[in-house]
Amino acid sequence: MATMVELSPTGEQSDYVLGKPTDKKTPPQKVPGLCSVRYGIAFITHFCNFTLLAQNAIISITMVAMVNSTDHAPHLNGSSEELPAGLNGDKHEEASKHLSVKAPVYNWSPQTQGIIFSSVQYGMVLMQGPGGYLAGKIGTKKLVGIALIGSSLLTLCIPPAANLGLAYLLATRAIQGLMQGTGYGGQMALWQRWAPPNERGRLCSIALSGMILGIFTVLLVGGVISNSLGWPFVFYIFGGIGVVCWILWLILVYDDPVSHPWIGDPEKEYILSSLDHQFSSEEQPLPVKGMLRSLPLWSMSLCALTHQWLVNTFVIYTPTYISSVFQVNIRDNGFLSSLPFLVAWTIGMLGGQLADFLLSKNFSVVTVRKIVTTLGTIPPATLIVALPYVRSSFITTVTFLTLSCGICPMSQPGVYINALDIAPRYASFLMGTSRGFAHSSAVLVPIVGGFFLNQDSEFGWRNFFFLSFAISLFGLILFLVFGKADVQEWARERKVTRL
Template identity: 60%
Template sequence: MATTTELSPTGEISKYSQDMQVDKKLTPRKVPTLCSIRYGIAFVAHLCNFTIRAQAMIINITMVVMVNTTNHQLQLNDSTEGLSDSFDAQTSFPAKAPVYNWSPQIQGIIFASINYGTILTLAPSGYLAGIIGTKRVVGFALLGSTLLTLFIPLAADHGLIILITTRVVQGLTQGSALGGQFALWEKWGPPRERSRLCTIALSGVMLGIFIAILLGGVISQALGWPFVFYVFGGIGCICCLLWFTLVYDDPRSHPWINITEKEYILSSLEQQVISSSKPSLPIRAMVKSLPLWSMCLCCFAHQGLTHTVVTYIPTYISSVFNVNIRDNGLLSALPFIVSWFSGILGGQLADFLLSKNFRLITVRKLATFVGSLPPSVLLVVLPYLSSSYITTMTLLIVSCGLLPFCQSGIYINALDIAPRHSSFLMGVSRGFSQAAAILSPTVCGFLLDQDPEFGWRNIFFMLFAIDLAGLIFFLIFGETDVQEWAKENKLTRL
């Protein structure tokens, strides 16, 4: 007799019941948390994100000593041994580190080049990870980024074109690592713990920024700027070893997982286990989905705000307070250690609210609101209080500290509305928002160049307007219910 059975959002008929046969009533009441395998994987992913972001950021720091700032004429591969005597601020750095005559415009191209590669692979890597597994996609992407980091000093010495090409290819690998990792939480993240697991992993980005800013100048001064790439390349090698050793695609394939934790994860995901064959993507339905568009547009607006803060905090501090490079690095790094802590705290808070029977849609929208509107409002106020050193730094720290709360909101919303396609959709939303990372330096540079006196004020008002529009769109159209196009009906015979 034929019957129509509605499958789980993943398109599988209770695969868990076939493998484990664990009754829901026997689901363990107490399972390990911080000492568990799933949290261990989250911390390895945290280290992966730390490494990826630091490897992308370090050239922003080393550029200060890589260029002869007294000569802005473009020479594609004009390298000299030693530093220019006229550049007094760099005379304490090792004399054998090469210096290049790159104009500020060329430096901007070098900075942005990694984003052109990243935006191309965020969405495809998420889909690929859902097919062949996160372990291989992210692992080989991290290995590729690490090898290219070690190669950058040699690439710079062989010419500007080689360096930019290397950065673009590195962006391809980093986009694969960032986009591919979200498939982990389809199989490792119990619904009540996804916020904290995802934010533990994603908060590594802010820690990478903090460490890169804090240590980049110190290593350059002590050993020379090429050693910054060698050190962070070495860290990447260690991270690759940990990733390939400790991370597995799902609890079933993990050789060391405790049976209690395994049963807990699989039983909590019984209605969301991913099928062995990846379902086809309903592209037409996705394009028409307002909840999906609201997530993508809000991600774009928030990423524009975040990227501007990350990129321009050192420049803003320098322009307002005229501090030296060492003090600027310390002040610029301070907001990001606060962001690292608040990102982890935000995930814990979101899951705490869910445990108190708050609606999922309420938690997602509240987290997005806290991570979007207050930071942009504080930045708008900033130019009017620039005369106060303590007030300015306090506003920057609080604004930067609130940004990661969105990690518990829009950035994992795809797991709510389309768990079967979440790895692909998370890559799409991050790829869509990555366009803001490309546009931000260009637009901000234009505004500062056109109006040096009120440029910062114009930038902050622009960010506030874009961020508010994205937030309102998500608050109106954002959802957490599984969408119809993310479900699957299948004819089965009993």
Template identity: 50%
Template sequence: MATMTELSSIEGENKYSQDMQVDKKFIPSKVPGLCSTRYGLAFILHFCNLSLVTQNIVMYITMVAMVNSTDHQSQLNSSTEGLPTDSFGGPNNTPKSLPARGSGFGGQFAVWGKWSLPHERSRLCTIALSGMALGSFTALLTGGFITQAIGWPFAFYIFGGIGCVFCLLWFALVYDDPASHPWISTSEKEYIVSSLDQQVSSFKEPLPIKAIFRSLPFWSICICSFGHNWLLITIVVYTPTYISSVHNVNIRDNGILSAFPFLCAWAIGIMGGWLADFLLSKNFRLITVRKIATVLGNLPASAFVVALPYLNSNYITTVTFLTLSCVLSQFCQSGVYINSLDIAPRYSSFLIGLSRQLSYIASILVPMITGFFLSQDPEFGWKNTFFLLFGVNLFGLIFYIIFGEADIQDWAKERKLTRL
């Protein structure tokens, strides 16, 4: 008598997730590298991420100009009414912007679930994600100049127009998978499909919501990402304020100094992905590489920020520490931020989108708490702000080190119906 039994297809999945080994004899000799379709997608996503970040940061930059351009007695007129600020006068993220940012970040991992090869995943993802650092550099360097030279509305016109261009490139050149791409070479298509045949589901499966929310590896990603985002928000939003208040640097120089660390971070972010894949090729375990990258992106970066209040008299050291903090933070791109692709390749888009949405809560809390600290006592406010940053960041890192995994979870494995 025939019965239906649900069985897990575990052959190859645990081997991949534990060791990330790729049998090189199956790699075609003529598969293109940098000049390939998959790397082309990485660079398109690189510039799409650049556009997302520039449009977000330009809101911070133009906020002061929008307020100052109105009459002092009627600052809350129709042109500025409803724009949120924290209690210290700094900009705050609107809750409405968070779903868009989380969707843009998580949506791209639906692409990598079907396009990134196991031994190239770190470098492809970091090429794409490093566009955020370059976007921060671009917006901080040019946003203030555009606002002063031709007016704050043109900052939105210019960066919004750039976003439209990259959106058109996305619609024209990005496809769901290699099989549906019209211009990919046959060798590259076969190469990608054969490398991912253990991870890509052949049919639609329901999303295991309960299992996801019970998963400690998933929550370790969320909590660590929250702590790291707390660090990044502080660096991006309050570095200009800190430089200005402590060292009395003028606005033009302030923009240059605020932007320079992100240029360095852009280069290091890409290099971090290549380094992660190099370590994997040297038989490092996948979870070891992910945790090393995450530690490098959290602990030293937050430690450099904590040291800043004790370097008030040393301007050069302050800028150096800020640069090092920003640069080292980018190692998380090849660590915790792509870990969802390891534990659940077929659900990675949902997991990363959800974890980013939760981590963006820091975008609301950081301005509120920092504004409160600085309004109470500017001198000790910076110390309290940076010590809180270190504590939140360290808690998330420890939680990830304890509970983080890289094995494909049981609830993420492909289920096959087998007739007995």
């Protein structure tokens, strides 16, 4: 049964009918809660993010099958705890021989693998800001639709590109990154028009959690598909899923409540009235100088960058770390690597509920944003540092990995949606730009990780994890000191005088 939200007109606030203010006051109405169009938009965006990040992360699990692991044998330090049955090195070698019959295997060094990992991320960095800006110009529905079908078709092209040569593979993934960056940045414009302030945490968390579900699904089934059909079929299957998602997106998503053909008048009025006075009555140029001088904006962007460094460490290196330490076969690696992201998906969905619950208990917005960001940073960063010291225990290692990765999404209703607080008028551009800036960590993490691991496997992991801890802590401190949640002066509507 649908939950309902009470809508009461306030003193001097105008009511809205079809997006236009009227002077007539209406009695309190009930509008749909969970079973509503705005939540439907959030869940479709969840599926969109699932698709885009699954296509982005496929290679994290298939890389175990794509490379000739005998050329880069991991350095083990004599585990004192015997691995569970089925996770031993003999079966790993047997599976590798079995996979090489079904699909080609390449001799890529750890540094080359790092370059392949990062190649898709350049476009993600470059296009999220422009994507948010373009969505405000041509519409989110059209822009994200183009990004979805483009990324999906390029996913289907990756196996033949790898067969043609490393340069073709890198070029394909780079173009795919442009598509995915446009999709991520473009979708941010939805929440300017669809998310009432008191529901931003849960709606944005639902949408953003699709990214985590995408990683979980790829890691869970990617190893099984690689083991049974060969690694190219992982790309073919998720490329096909992307085409289905593109069709659903075109049918079900609209840019704003006014243009949606199936939304009821009570819900439309509720959304539009809650967003009253947040947008310019006429188009105004971006206040670039004000943005560049804004400490709250810089602290938000840098904190997002450093937190994404931690997240990308898990996304890119969880399968590789498990393979390096325990030499598990690809099927079991997929199951073990996906477990942290199942926990992360659950916590990501609950994090938005927590944030909105705290707001309902009269916590200030800035306090809520900082609390959830801290919860999503300190525990994961601490646990990841401990990983090299518990590698002798299989159970403890998997537990620490699961908890550290699982708690990270608690920051989603914190620093990642802070632009809706400090500059709602320019939120799509700023959320896209800050996420694009944060995504530069996805380029740097595999390069830095490849450098450390190429020198020494055992101490390389330890040094790499310590660096991740220090970077995450630095960004969090900046946000705690300089972060704000009130609309900044440069983001307020300016009066335009005409001569």
